[in-house]
Amino acid sequence: MTRRRVRTRARLLDAAFTVFAAKGFGRVSIEEVCEAAGFSRGAFYSNFATLDELFFALYRERAELIAEQVADALALDGPGLDVPAAVARVTEVLLLDVDWLLVKTDFLVHAARRPAVAQALLDHRARLRGAIADRLTRAAGRTALPAVLGGADGAAHAVVAAYDGVTTQLLLERDVDAARAWLGHLLTALLTDGSTTPHES
Missing domain, CATH: 1.10.357 (Tetracycline Repressor; domain 2)
Structure with missing residues (x-):
């Protein structure tokens, strides 16, 4: 895993944690996680399937x-x-x-x-x-x-x-x-x- 991908993954995880805590796991979409992290859906799917x-x-x-x-x-x-x-x-x-x-x-x-x-x-x-x-x-x-x-x-x-x-x-x-x-x-x-x-x- 490249350093850039490590940073992208870490930002997605941090953003997801913040959004999950605020709204609840079952009420959050992939788009919301991407928006909070400042990435596209492509960045998400290059790191996580779901x-x-x-x-x-x-x-x-x-x-x-x-x-x-x-x-x-x-x-x-x-x-x-x-x-x-x-x-x-x-x-x-x-x-x-x-x-x-x-x-x-x-x-x-x-x-x-x-x-x-x-x-x-x-x-x-x-x-x-x-x-x-x-x-x-x-x-x-x-x-x-x-x-x-x-x-x-x-x-x-x-x-x-x-x-x-x-x-x-x-x-x-x-x-x-x-x-x-x-x-x-x-x-x-x-x-x-x-x-x-x-x-x-």
């Missing part, structure tokens, strides 16, 4: 950012895992952007009625859970997880479910600080038995 494909490019960017944020925050404790400290790091850096949540929620509804699109979205969400589960698995010998979660995979599902719940509330309340605080409380409660002392095997 608006779904463009959205998945947006989703990949943010899913990868979130996965990196979580993995980096969980990687600082060595072989063990100080859960309260790691949760504090995760909630401090985690992407909580209302515009992105609006776009993602619109697309979730769109995908729910289209099985092939839904599966692609599920695959992207699985990547985030995998990053969390991998770190929890590597810490399992030194850090106890509540048995009710069923191991690292179950814990990863719980973490993502907590994130989904808090971000849904954030859409309504628009209070990012409160969302971060609630997410911290939920994750600490989910991943510990009430103790802040790492478990020694």
Whole structure:
């Protein structure tokens, strides 16, 4: 991909994000994205076949950012895992952007009625859970997880479910600080038995 095409693609993605956030994913046309980016339809079709494909490019960017944020925050404790400290790091850096949540929620509804699109979205969400589960698995010998979660995979599902719940509330309340605080409380409660002392095997 040439530098010019990279810049064109980036401008289309930025413009699409702005238009999707303002109007809703299902209410935006390719022409509107092109107009916002300052390009022709030809520029769009040289980079994306459909608006779904463009959205998945947006989703990949943010899913990868979130996965990196979580993995980096969980990687600082060595072989063990100080859960309260790691949760504090995760909630401090985690992407909580209302515009992105609006776009993602619109697309979730769109995908729910289209099985092939839904599966692609599920695959992207699985990547985030995998990053969390991998770190929890590597810490399992030194850090106890509540048995009710069923191991690292179950814990990863719980973490993502907590994130989904808090971000849904954030859409309504628009209070990012409160969302971060609630997410911290939920994750600490989910991943510990009430103790802040790492478990020694």
